[in-house]
Amino acid sequence: MGCKYLRACVEEALRMAPGVPGYLVRESGRDGVIDGHIIPARANVGVPGWTKHRDPAVFPEPQVFKPQRWLTDSDEELRRLRSAHFPFSYGPRACIGKNLAYNTIYLTMARIAFLFEIESREPLPLEFHVKDHFAAGSKNGPFLKFTPAK
Numbered sequence: 001m002g003c004k005y006l007r008a009c010v011e012e013a014l015r016m017a018p019g020v021p022g023y024l025v026r027e028s029g030r031d032g033v034i035d036g037h038i039i040p041a042r043a044n045v046g047v048p049g050w051t052k053h054r055d056p057a058v059f060p061e062p063q064v065f066k067p068q069r070w071l072t073d074s075d076e077e078l079r080r081l082r083s084a085h086f087p088f089s090y091g092p093r094a095c096i097g098k099n100l101a102y103n104t105i106y107l108t109m110a111r112i113a114f115l116f117e118i119e120s121r122e123p124l125p126l127e128f129h130v131k132d133h134f135a136a137g138s139k140n141g142p143f144l145k146f147t148p149a150k
């Protein structure tokens with residue numbers, strides 16, 4: 001698959017600012033125990049993707065944008081990263097438009113990178129604040145300057 005660095009940048013951007021940063025509620029199918037807590041059958045449970053994407057045990061320096069973490073040659077390392085990376089949810093209720101979304105992002109970002117020089121209009125903060133909402137909504141930055149490429 002081509003455009004490895006572009007794909008790595010997209011994965012890292014989705015890790016740091018997923019479209020749905022909160023949790024999507026699921027119903028537990030049976031009684032269970034999670035981290036010492038008893039979860040009864042039919043209880044509403046969820047794991048916020050934003051929190052899992054910030055796990056330093058999986059993503060060292062989680063507040064730093066590091067696309068190179070996705071460029072490893074180790075299949076084991078990629079499996080470990082992907083086990084905690086689910087910007088479009090996971091399982092049978094995952095986003096049905098995931099493949100369309102990825103391809104749209106790849107095409108759009110490749111075209112923008114081809115046409116423009118991109119720079120930040122102001123110093124970038126260490127952490128972007130995201131709102132917990134179900135789908136893409138209003139965001140506050142980062143603010144970028146686009147100059148036609150020469």
